[in-house]
Amino acid sequence: MTSPAASSRDLPHPARDEIRLEPILHALSDPMRLAIVRELATVCGELTCSQFELPVTKSTTTHHFRVLREAGVIRQIYRGTAKMNGLRKDDLDDLFPGLLDALLGAADRQAVRLG
Structure with a gap:
């Protein structure tokens, strides 16, 4: 069960033990979401939403x-x-040792291959 938000400014997140493989794979199957994760993986820390240049609406x-x-x-x-x-x-x-690194590595190789 997802943690409830304490206030309107708190966003609900799944607790660590609630994270499942299927939603992760679904989330990363979209090219825009994969681009977001690839960019986050290159920084030490956090980025604001406005720091991402995505070719889609807000x-x-x-x-x-x-x-x-x-x-x-x-x-x-x-x-x-x-x-x-x-x-x-x-x-x-x-939770899933090596999964994120393998997916990000595969995405990097694909990006190089496709130019």
Whole structure:
């Protein structure tokens, strides 16, 4: 069960032991969501939603972040008015060792292959 939000500014996230493989694979099957995760994997820390340059509308971008958050791939928190996004790498690596690195490596190889 997803943790309830304590206030309207707190976003619900699955607890670590609630994260399942199927929603992760679904979330990462979309090219925009995979691009978000690839970018988060390159930074040490968090990025605001506005730091991502995605060729989709703001409402679609919001949807992509929600899918990633609800799958347990990212954590979103508000800092002031900014919504910060961070990869839940430690949780994912502990639950599914090597999965995230393998998927990101495959995405990098595909990007090189496709130019």
